[in-house]
Amino acid sequence: MSKSLKSRCIRRWKVQMRPVCDSKVSPHWRKYHLRGFLRSVALTTADCMVEKMAEDNAKFDYQGNERGWSPEFSAWYRERREQYRKEALDFLNVEATSDEIDEEINNELEAWND
Template sequence: MSKTLKARCIRRWEIRFRDMCDSKISAVWHKQDLRGYIRDAALTTADCMVDRMAEDNARVDFCGYVYGWSPEFAAWYNERREQYRKEALDYLNEDATNDEIDEEIESEIDCWND
């Protein structure tokens, strides 16, 4: 893919909220929200995707399975965090699909409603 993960997340958030940010439809959301609040939410989504993948990959390398977080793993991961984040970002920049990004967006929106 030619666009970065962050750029694609921003685009998918804009598409998701485009109709809601029309002043004819909503008295709350406006077009400038797409450039402000919605953009920040998109960047958070991208960072969460990278962090989750980096942590999952590190846990598999550390103990062979994805679940669990121990003090030993935390110390081990802390020394290798940037390496795993870089690998995850490189992978997601190339291979993350719009469906995966949309799923993350829906998860984020669900958290807003909790």
């Protein structure tokens, strides 16, 4: 894909929220919300996707005795975090599908409702 993960997340958030940001439907949300607020939320979604993949890849690569976050893993990951984030971003820029982005958006919307 030629578009980055961040631009696709922004686009998918706009598509998801367009029916809600209609003055005929909602007394609170308006079209101008699609620019500022939703852009920042979309960038957060993209960053969370990258961070989650980076952590999962690091956990897979870590050869320690314990599973999950241990002090040893935390120290090991801290040294390699940027490398894993870059690899995850490069992969997601190419391989992330609209369905995966929509699923992440729906998870975030569900978290808002909790």
